[in-house]
Amino acid sequence: MEAGRLPLRVAIAEAERVLGEAGVASPRVDAELIAAHVLGVERGRLVLVPLVDRQVVDAIGRLVTRRAQRVPLQHLTGGAPFGPITVEVGPGVFVPRPETELLVEWGLAALRGVVAPLVVDLCTGSGALALALASARPDATVHAVELDASALAWARRNADRRAAAGDTPIVLHAGDVADPNLLAELEGRVDLLVCNPPYVPAGTVVPPEVAKHDPARAVFGGPDGLEVIRQVVGCAARLLRPGGALAVEHDDTQGESVPALLSARRVLTEVTDHPDLAGRPRFATARRG
């Protein structure tokens, strides 16, 4: 061993142990992602780094301590990978989840064959869905709506970064999905509307990362979790063009209630619910008839 250098695998094993004892759900993955972040390499390339300096081990240890306090990994690394892009996140904005990428995939499939589509992302948070769709479909015009000022500031920052990287700029709106005049200029014209709203029923016990670091307004959707989704369904009925598509994420307890809300709108057809990769009910889709 080179003098003063330490085996990375020992540092990672120690990090995994600390994170596991702290109740972190995936301690090995998080330990490796923290090491990769400190070293500035992809996780898959850690095997190519057998020995590291003491300063690297200390830097890993500092981040592991904060992760063990259940600060979200993405707040520590500053970024959340989301489909084809990475969005910056931190205090004041919801961390995009991998399962929400399913809405992007479904939405892109729904847009196949539509030239220069008009797309709306309601409850955009960091802008993840809107920006991923804009990145994948440079010919699209993508509007994104967010109520919360600090979330909107993160969305603006991400939108500016993506535009600087060459993606088609998105159009950000400060707005409330409960506003009956929201995006009135787009009524009856939208090809795709996506939304990952707050949908957790109030009072549900959530992990510390969520309880302490995701804004409550981003997580909880009233007593039955459906308060914001009800408004989103109204927006979709008003904004979609005939044949336009809707995808809305929901809680795994809402695999019947959300499709029922969609079906209750006469103008919405082809109502279907979809599971996530773990097989749990995760998002509902429909088309405007």
Ligand SMILES: C[S@@+](CC[C@H](N)C(=O)[O-])C[C@H]1O[C@@H](n2cnc3c(N)ncnc32)[C@H](O)[C@@H]1O
């Ligand atoms: C679950 S987060 C989703 C953020 C982003 N779409 C994502 O998937 O990462 C829900 C977002 O909806 C916003 N929100 C809550 N109520 C809203 C409303 N009435 N109108 C617009 N946005 C709202 C919250 O501030 C939060 O940013």
